[in-house]
Amino acid sequence: MDSLISTFSNLVDQEVTIRGWVQHVRSSGSIVFLQVRDGSGFVQAVASKALVDEASWTAATSATMESSVEVTGLVAKHPKQPGVYELQVTRILLLQRAEEYPLGKKEHGPDFLLDNRHLWLRAPSQWAVQRVRDCIIRATYEWFHQHDYVKIDSPILTPSACEGTTELFEIDYFGERSAYLSQSGQLYLEAAIASVGRCFDFGPVFRAEKSKTRRHLIEFWMMDAEAAFVDHEQNMKIQEQLIEHIVSKVLTECRAELTILERDVKPLENVKAPFYRLTHAEAISKLHELGSDIGDMDDLGADDETTLTKLYDKPLFIEKYPTAVKAFYMKRDPQDETRVLNSDLLAPEGYGEISGGSQREDNYDKLLERIREHNLPVEAFRWYLDLRKYGSVTHSGFGYGLERIVAWICGLHHVRETIPFPRLINRLEP
Numbered sequence: 001m002d003s004l005i006s007t008f009s010n011l012v013d014q015e016v017t018i019r020g021w022v023q024h025v026r027s028s029g030s031i032v033f034l035q036v037r038d039g040s041g042f043v044q045a046v047a048s049k050a051l052v053d054e055a056s057w058t059a060a061t062s063a064t065m066e067s068s069v070e071v072t073g074l075v076a077k078h079p080k081q082p083g084v085y086e087l088q089v090t091r092i093l094l095l096q097r098a099e100e101y102p103l104g105k106k107e108h109g110p111d112f113l114l115d116n117r118h119l120w121l122r123a124p125s126q127w128a129v130q131r132v133r134d135c136i137i138r139a140t141y142e143w144f145h146q147h148d149y150v151k152i153d154s155p156i157l158t159p160s161a162c163e164g165t166t167e168l169f170e171i172d173y174f175g176e177r178s179a180y181l182s183q184s185g186q187l188y189l190e191a192a193i194a195s196v197g198r199c200f201d202f203g204p205v206f207r208a209e210k211s212k213t214r215r216h217l218i219e220f221w222m223m224d225a226e227a228a229f230v231d232h233e234q235n236m237k238i239q240e241q242l243i244e245h246i247v248s249k250v251l252t253e254c255r256a257e258l259t260i261l262e263r264d265v266k267p268l269e270n271v272k273a274p275f276y277r278l279t280h281a282e283a284i285s286k287l288h289e290l291g292s293d294i295g296d297m298d299d300l301g302a303d304d305e306t307t308l309t310k311l312y313d314k315p316l317f318i319e320k321y322p323t324a325v326k327a328f329y330m331k332r333d334p335q336d337e338t339r340v341l342n343s344d345l346l347a348p349e350g351y352g353e354i355s356g357g358s359q360r361e362d363n364y365d366k367l368l369e370r371i372r373e374h375n376l377p378v379e380a381f382r383w384y385l386d387l388r389k390y391g392s393v394t395h396s397g398f399g400y401g402l403e404r405i406v407a408w409i410c411g412l413h414h415v416r417e418t419i420p421f422p423r424l425i426n427r428l429e430p
Contacts, residue, residue, distance in 0.1 A: 006040035008075050008085040015090065017072045018043070021122070022063045022098075032060040036071060036087075041256070042124065044078075045071050047089040059094040065104070066122070068095040110416075117421055118430045128257035129417055132250055133406045139249035140202065140223055143242050149225065150196040154185025156204070160380035167209040181206035184399060187329075187384050189226040190360060193395055194387065200225040210425055214414040215302060215352065217403060219423040226397035232331075232341035232359040235396035236317055239345055239355055240273035243315060243405075247271040250409055263411040267313065267349055276316040280339070283308060283318050299325040300344070305352035312348050319343040328370040330358040343398075351408040357398025364388035 003016035020038030027033070030049040035042060047060040063069060070093040078084035103119050113120045120126055141151070157171065157179050168180040185201040192199045205222045230238070247268050250258070258265055278286070280300075287294050287304055294304060300318065309316060320339040323332060330340035342358035361367045367388055371381055378385075406418035416422040421430065 002038075004040040005036075005038050005043045008041075008043065009083075011075045012077060012085070013074065015072065015074050016087075017070065018087070019070045019095070020068070022065060022067045022069055023124070025063055025065065027061065032057075032063075034060065034063060034069070034071070034089075034092075036069065037122075037124075037127070043085060043087050045073060045087040045089050045092075047092060052089055052091065056089070056092040059092040060089070062097060063092075063094060064098050065101045066098040068098075069093065070095060110414075114416065114422070114427060115429070121420060124260050126417065128254075128260040129406065129410050129412070130420065131257050132254050132261075132410050133402070133418060135250050135254050136246050136402065136405055136409065137202070139246045140200075140242070142249070143245045144200050144225065147198070147238075147241075149198040149200050149227075150192075152185075152189055152192045152196065152199040152201055153203070154182065154188040154201045154224070156182045158182050160187075160377065167207050169206050169208050183207055184222065185224045186226065186397060186399060189224055189397065190384070190395065191387055193226050193228040194391060198225075198227040212425055213302060214416075215404060215407075216424075217415055217419065217422055218425060220415075220419065221402040222399050223402065224397065224399040226360075226395060228393050228395045230359075230396045231394055232319075232343070232396060235357050235359060235398060236277075236319070236343050236345075237273075239317075239343075239357060239398055240275050240315075243275075243345070243355070244271055244273050246405070247409065258410075261410050261412075263409075268409065270314050272314065275314055275345070276312050278308075278316065278318055280318055280321045286311075297322040297324060297338075302352055305344075305346050306350040309346045309348050309352060310350045314348055315354075316346045316348070317343045318346065326358070328374040328376065329360050329367070331361045332366075345398075345400075347404070347408040349408070349411075351404070353401075354404045354408060355398055355400040357396065359394070359396040362388060362392045362394055364392070 002019055003011060005018060018038050020036050023035040023037050023042060025034055032047045034045040036045050049057050071087060071089060072091040073087040073089040076086055076088050078086050103116060159179055168183055171179040173179060183205050189199050189201060200223060202223045204219055206219055208218060251265060251268055284294060284296055290307060292304060320333055321342055323338055323340050326340050326342055330342050333339040333341050340358060344353050345355040346352055347354045361370060364385060368385060371378055403415040403418040407415050412418060
């Protein structure tokens with residue numbers, strides 16, 4: 001059975017066989033150095049002409065960038081780099097000699113790289129990003145299952161929208177009825193809490209807004225969570241615990257990946273609850289001090305979030321936004337009806353919003369009033385209103401955008417690198 005490069009620390013002085021791809025090749029006369037990856041990691045395989053048979057030497061000298069190979073050899077500690085291992089080759093089999101690889105060592109622009117995303121994924125930096133992404137997903141499931149949440153799968157095709165239909169993809173399939181690709185599973189999770197108490201979903205969502213900013217994709221992955229008998233304050237504490245757990249998990253399991261990405265981990269090591277908090281009014285006041293002309297009752301834009309998060313060394317909650325700029329389902333603040341019991345969680349270092357949540361309106365009459373105020377079709381929300389007729393309780397929830405969290409933790413400027421095949425306003429391939 002083949003060994004994995006990631007297990008080499010336990011295989012020193014043992015002969016192993018790996019199968020993978022040649023990342024780089026260089027030779028020094030009678031020695032060939034092959035940088036090989038197998039998906040689990042990278043290793044330098046050292047082939048000496050004096051120590052391998054003729055067929056293996058021919059394979060070593062014939063291998064090109066991205067050729068697939070089978071390599072057998074002795075695992076050894078790197079002579080100059082502690083904690084690094086290499087493979088002293090005894091045999092190489094060239095499985096397939098690659099053609100000239102279009103993504104060489106020279107610099108390429110983002111459009112070229114995205115046109116060749118199917119190949120760009122092989123780069124060490126992209127390998128690292130996808131492994132961090134996987135770790136974040138696993139950490140999310142782990143935390144929720146440790147805290148008695150149940151995974152509920154919400155539908156992707158929906159008859160209504162959470163926050164209006166202007167940014168949704170409409171589907172022409174159900175005759176005279178409109179249907180949309182989901183922008184969030186939240187409303188359906190609210191139905192599920194009366195069954196399972198606490199639940200979450202995790203899947204692709206779609207938004208058709210014509211945005212080209214570094215924070216937007218039209219297809220992305222979102223986690224939504226809902227919990228019965230949880231109020232606004234408790235909802236923020238849950239988010240703190242989840243994000244702290246995710247960051248801790250990445251720091252524990254993905255140090256090598258963060259090193260490849262040249263990510264400064266000191267800001268991540270500082271992500272400990274409690275996080276900072278500002279009310280929307282306090283945030284507006286602070287922005288005014290910094291020279292912004294934002295209105296007192298305006299929603300925060302991406303530039304505003306960036307400005308604020310550069311002032312803090314760990315995540316920041318902005319809570320109690322104006323009712324007029326937030327969704328119909330958010331419960332109003334009993335202390336100030338012009339505000340809602342919501343929060344947006346902003347990541348530090350200028351990354352902005354990664355998570356948003358609120359206490360939900362649990363009163364039937366008030367929710368019906370909000371739906372009408374937002375000019376939404378009441379009939380489409382009859383089932384949602386039903387939830388307030390049969391044992392309605394205080395409940396809250398939140399959602400995070402996976403790609404935004406990946407971008408923040410990996411230190412990436414644009415979310416397009418955080419998803420294997422990004423879908424943008426001007427990109428549908430590959």
